[in-house]
Amino acid sequence: MNRQTALLFLCLLLAAAQGVCQNPAQNIIGRVIDASTEEGMPFATVKISYEGRGAATDSLGYFTFKDIPVGRYDVEASYMGYAPVVIKDVIVTSSKETRIEIPLQELASELAEVVVTPKVIKYMPLNNMNLSSGRMLSVEEAGRFAGGLDDPARLAGAFAGVTTNIGDNGITVRGNAPKLMQWKLEGIEIPNPNHFGEVGGFGGGGLTALSSLVLGNSDFLTGAFPAEYGNALAGVFDLKLRTGNNNRWEHTASLGTMGIDLSSEGPFKKGGKASYLFNYRYSTLWMISSFLPDGAGQGMKYQDLSLKLNFPTKKAGTFSVWGLGLIDGNKEKPKTNKDEWQYESDRNFFNTSIWMGAIGVNHKYRLNETTQFNTTIAGTYNGIDSHQQALDDNLVEHPDNIIKKNNYNLVLNAFINKKIGHIGNNRTGVVITGMFYDMLLKNADGIGGDVKTVANETGNSALLEAYTEFSLSPSWRWQINPGAHLQYFALNSHYSIEPRLAVKFNINQKQSLTFSYGSHSRTELLNYYFTRNDKGELINKDMDFTRGHHFVLTYDWNIGNDFHLRVEPYIQLLYKVPVVAGSSNSLLNNKDDWFITDKFESTGRGLNYGLEVTFEKYMSNGYYFMFTGSVFSSRYKGGDGIWRNTRYNRNYLFNLLGGKEWMVGKSRRNVLGANARITFRGGDRYSPILVDESITAQEVIFDERLAYSQQLKPVLWADFSVYFRINRRKVSHEFGLKWLNATFHDEYLGHEYNFKTGRVEEYRDGICMPNLYYKISF
Numbered sequence: 001m002n003r004q005t006a007l008l009f010l011c012l013l014l015a016a017a018q019g020v021c022q023n024p025a026q027n028i029i030g031r032v033i034d035a036s037t038e039e040g041m042p043f044a045t046v047k048i049s050y051e052g053r054g055a056a057t058d059s060l061g062y063f064t065f066k067d068i069p070v071g072r073y074d075v076e077a078s079y080m081g082y083a084p085v086v087i088k089d090v091i092v093t094s095s096k097e098t099r100i101e102i103p104l105q106e107l108a109s110e111l112a113e114v115v116v117t118p119k120v121i122k123y124m125p126l127n128n129m130n131l132s133s134g135r136m137l138s139v140e141e142a143g144r145f146a147g148g149l150d151d152p153a154r155l156a157g158a159f160a161g162v163t164t165n166i167g168d169n170g171i172t173v174r175g176n177a178p179k180l181m182q183w184k185l186e187g188i189e190i191p192n193p194n195h196f197g198e199v200g201g202f203g204g205g206g207l208t209a210l211s212s213l214v215l216g217n218s219d220f221l222t223g224a225f226p227a228e229y230g231n232a233l234a235g236v237f238d239l240k241l242r243t244g245n246n247n248r249w250e251h252t253a254s255l256g257t258m259g260i261d262l263s264s265e266g267p268f269k270k271g272g273k274a275s276y277l278f279n280y281r282y283s284t285l286w287m288i289s290s291f292l293p294d295g296a297g298q299g300m301k302y303q304d305l306s307l308k309l310n311f312p313t314k315k316a317g318t319f320s321v322w323g324l325g326l327i328d329g330n331k332e333k334p335k336t337n338k339d340e341w342q343y344e345s346d347r348n349f350f351n352t353s354i355w356m357g358a359i360g361v362n363h364k365y366r367l368n369e370t371t372q373f374n375t376t377i378a379g380t381y382n383g384i385d386s387h388q389q390a391l392d393d394n395l396v397e398h399p400d401n402i403i404k405k406n407n408y409n410l411v412l413n414a415f416i417n418k419k420i421g422h423i424g425n426n427r428t429g430v431v432i433t434g435m436f437y438d439m440l441l442k443n444a445d446g447i448g449g450d451v452k453t454v455a456n457e458t459g460n461s462a463l464l465e466a467y468t469e470f471s472l473s474p475s476w477r478w479q480i481n482p483g484a485h486l487q488y489f490a491l492n493s494h495y496s497i498e499p500r501l502a503v504k505f506n507i508n509q510k511q512s513l514t515f516s517y518g519s520h521s522r523t524e525l526l527n528y529y530f531t532r533n534d535k536g537e538l539i540n541k542d543m544d545f546t547r548g549h550h551f552v553l554t555y556d557w558n559i560g561n562d563f564h565l566r567v568e569p570y571i572q573l574l575y576k577v578p579v580v581a582g583s584s585n586s587l588l589n590n591k592d593d594w595f596i597t598d599k600f601e602s603t604g605r606g607l608n609y610g611l612e613v614t615f616e617k618y619m620s621n622g623y624y625f626m627f628t629g630s631v632f633s634s635r636y637k638g639g640d641g642i643w644r645n646t647r648y649n650r651n652y653l654f655n656l657l658g659g660k661e662w663m664v665g666k667s668r669r670n671v672l673g674a675n676a677r678i679t680f681r682g683g684d685r686y687s688p689i690l691v692d693e694s695i696t697a698q699e700v701i702f703d704e705r706l707a708y709s710q711q712l713k714p715v716l717w718a719d720f721s722v723y724f725r726i727n728r729r730k731v732s733h734e735f736g737l738k739w740l741n742a743t744f745h746d747e748y749l750g751h752e753y754n755f756k757t758g759r760v761e762e763y764r765d766g767i768c769m770p771n772l773y774y775k776i777s778f
Contacts, residue, residue: 023667024094024727028065029247032057032077035103035128036425036471037372037417038364044079044104068092070669070727072619072661074561077102081422086561089619091140094669094727095777096250099242101217103128106422107476125219127238129226129427129471129481131502132516132554133568135159137220139242142212146657146677147719149738149771151207152237153194156220158655158677160568160612160628162235163648166717166740166747167767169194170204173222174572175608175634175648176234177588178203180522180546184238185210186322187374188411189231189433190358191382195302195328198384199352201592202525209304209326209356213252213263214279216242223550223570224516227469227483227500228415228427233522233548233574241308241322244277256773259283259302278307302328317365317373325357334391343752343763344390344699348400352386360411370419374429380409390447399451401443403594407526408436424472431465435491439527443595454595455530461491463523469500479504489523492542496521514554521545524578524587528596540578544602546587548574566614574606579639584707588636589647605637606646625658638707645708650682671725676718683712684748694760700751712762717745731778740769 032044040061047054048065050073055063070092078084082104092098105128125134137152148155153171157164163172170178179202183190192198194205219238221229229236249266265277282303304326311319332350341347360378367373386403415429441454469483481502488495498519506512524543531540550572557565578587578600586604590596610632617625634649659675687702688710694701723736741747746764754761 023069024669024729024732025067025069026092026094026097028068028073028075028090028092028098028100030063030075030100030102031061032063032079032102032104033061034082034419035105036419037370038103039366039369039372041079041082041104044077046102047076049074068098070094070671071663075100075102077104079104082106088562089140089624093725093732093777094729095252095732097245097247099245106473125221126217126240127219127226129228129469129483129502130219130221131479131481131504132514133223133225133552133570134219134221137218139212139215139217142215144659144673144675144721146659146675146721146738147679147740149207149740149769150212152210152212152215152218152220152239153204153208154740156237157679158626158628158657159220159222160566160614161222161570161610161630161632161653163650163653163681165204166745166769167749167765168200168204169207170201171235171237172648173235174570174610175632175646176572177590177646177648179525179590180234182229182232182234182236182522184236185324185358186239186241186320186360186362186378187376187413188358188360188378188380190324190380191356191407193324193326193356193358195304195326196330196352196354197356198382199330199354199386199592202590206302209281209324210239210306211261211263211279211281211304213261214241214277214306214308216240223572224502224518224552225500225520226481226502227467227485227498228429230431230465230467230485230487230498231463231522233520233546241306242277243308243310243320244275246273246275246310250777252775252777254773254775256771258769258771258773261775273312275310276307277309278305280305301330302326317363320362321360322362323357323359325359326355328352328354334389336391336395338393338395341755343754345752347391349389349391349397350386351388352384355381355383357381372417373414374417375414376411378411378413380411382407390444392447396448398448399442399444400447401595402440402451404440405527406438410434410436420470420472423474424470426468426470428468429466431463433463433465434460435462435526436460437526439530441527441594453532454597455527455532457527457530461489464488464490477506479506487521487545489545491529492544494542494544496545496547510558512554512556514552514556516550516552516554518550519547520550521547527594528578528587528600531596531599533599539599540596543578543600544576546574546578546602547576548572548606562618562620564614564616564618566612568612568614570608570610570612572606572608574608574636575604576602577604577606577636578602579604579637581639583640584638584642584644584704586636586638589708591647601639604639606635607643608632608634619661622662623658623660625656628655629653645685645711647685647708649685649708651711653679653681655679665726669727671727672723673725674720674722676720678716678718680714680716683714685709685711686751689751689760691760694753695758698755699753700760712748715745715747716743717741718743731776734773734775734777736773736775738771738773741767744768 032041042059044057046063057063075087153169197205221236244265246267252263254261263279306324309321330352335346358380362376365373383406388400390400412432419425438458444451465487467485472480483500485498500518502516504514552570555567580598613629630653634646657677661673685708687707690701721738726733744766746766752763
C-alpha cells in the first residue's frame, strides 16, 4: 500500500472520529408499492418492532421512522385489500440511513375483508411472476454469510442445488455447466461480470465486480423461469443496483488485504430528488499471494467501477443511468531452470488483459393507474487479449496460443405492465440485441508446432426476443402464471417458441404447493459458430440452440414467523445439445476450451433430476442458521449414443451455515458477530487416464470412451467470518476477517503430467482467501 493510500485512510479516520459518544440512532426510510404495478401506495400502515411505533405512508407511498437505535428490526406493512407483509431482519447502523421497499400483493375478492396473517417475503423472489425455484438475495446477507466475501455468486453457493468452487465462483446449477448461467443487470443480459472471468473457466471468475455496497436486493433463479427470461437454460442471476440516498450524503471506505473499496451516495443538490451512487475498488493480491496457487497473486491486479444515477421528474416519469466496468491484468513468467519444471505451467508465460463494461439508460413512465412503460437502452462490452508462450527443452520461447476477442452488444429492452382488475397483471415486452464481434483465436500444435487459426471473424448479428406473461389470482388459494417467450437468432435463422406455466395452490396461509414448467433455450459462445476446417469452411455456424424442458414441484411451509422449509423435486430434459458424431464429446461438459476444432451436430441430450431441501431460521434473537441439501443426477448422451455422467454430476451437496450477533459495549450499541459455513459434497468427476500413452507423450491423455466415469472422494471445507462494528453518532467503524477455505482444503484442479516423477498426478492446491479489513462509514 503506497503512502498516498495510507494518508487517505488516516484522514478519513480522523475526520470520522469526531462522532460524540451519544447513543447512536438512525432513520429508516422506505416505500410501500403495489407488487403488480410497482407504484407507491398512499396511506398504507407501517409498523416497526420498536416501542410499538407505527406510521402511514404519504401520497407517494413513502414512510420514515426517525431516530431508531442501532440493531435489527422487523417492519410490517398492510393495506386494505392487500396481503400484509413482514420484512425481517432490517438492520440499522449509526452511519447510514436504512432504505427498504415493501411490495404488497392485492388479495382475491373473497379475502379482501378478512384478517390475513402477514407473510414473510424473505425467501420469495422480488419478481412476482416467479413462483418456484427462486430466491431473493439480500444485500445484508451478501455481507454477512460466511464464504461470501461480499460476492453474490459465492453467496449463491449456499443455496440448494447450487455449487461453487473455492478457487473460482463459477455457478453450477442442478448439474449444468457454469457457462449456461445468465447474468442480468437492471434487466439487461451482461457479459460475465467476474474478475478474471472466462480465463480459468467459462461463466465464473475470482469474484464479482459488483460490490455489496451498491448492490440492491436481487433475484437468483434456478429453473422454470417466467417468460421474460430468454436465452437462459441453467440459472439466472437478476441483479439490481440500489438507488442512492437523495436526503443526505453518505460515504464508505474500506481497506483490506484484498484491496481498497470506496463508495459514495447522496443528492446532486441539497433538497433535490435526484441522487447518485458509485463504488470503486482496486486490488492487488500480493498481500495474500502466499495463500494462492504457486506464483499467483504477484502479477494479478483488478479494479472495477459501478454507478447509478437516478432522476425522478414530476410528469415525465423516472430516468436512471447505470453502469458497471472492470479491468483485469495477470502476468506470470516461466521458470527458466529446467530442473524446477514440475508441471506444464512451469514452462509457460502468460500475459492476459480483460475488460468488461455495461452502461444503460432506463425510463419508467406511468401512463395511468394501471399501466406502466419500462424502457432500457444499453450497451455492453467484453474483451480479452491473452498471449501464452512456452519454453522448449532448450529454453527457446514458442507461441502457444492467442485469444483476442472484442464483443459489443447494443440492447433495447422495453415492456408494458398492465394491471388486470383485482386478479393480477400482464407484462409484455421485446428485447432486441445487436451483436458486434471481432475475434482472433490461434492455437499451436504442441511446443514449436504450427500455430493454426481456429477462428478469425469480424461482423455482426442479432438476437430478437418477445414475450408475454400473466400473473393471475382468481381466488386466494390459486395463483396462475402462464406465459410464452419467442427468440430468433439471426446468425443462423434458428428460432424457439417457449411456453411457460406456474400454478400455485395455497393449502392454508402458511403452506403452499407450486408446479412450474418452462421450455428454455440458449446460444453457445460466439466463437464456436466460427470454427473453420482446413479448407476454411465454417463447420459449426448452423448449431441450434441448446434446449430444455424444466419441471419443478415446490412445497413451502412458513413455520411461525422465523422458520421456513422448502422441498423441491425437479427434472430437466435437455435436447439439441451440440455433440461430436461418434464421440463422447458434448458441449454440456465444456469448462474452459476456447479452441474448438471439431464439427458439432445438435443431436445430443441431457437429463438432470434431483431433490432439494432448504430449512432456515431467519435472523432473530441474535442468531440465524440455514441448512440446504441436494441429492441429484446429471447425465448426458454424446454423439455415440451412450449415456454418461456429466462433468458436474457430483450426486449430492450439503451446506450448513449460521451466525450469531452480540450487542456489546456501553448502552449495547456495538456489534460483535461471527459466522461459519460448512460444505460437504460429492467429489469431482474425471475420465480415466491412459497411463502408457500419457508417459510417452509427457502429457495427460484421457480415455474419452469412459468419459467422467471416475469420481474423486467427497469434499469437505469450512469458511468463517468475524467482525466488530463500533457505532458512533453518524459514523461506524468495522474491523473484520473473512476467510474462505479456513480448513485449507486442497482443491482438485485437474490432472497434470509431473516431469520430475514421470507420472500423471492429481493437481491440487490449498487455495485460501483471507480478507482482513477495516471499514468506515459516515
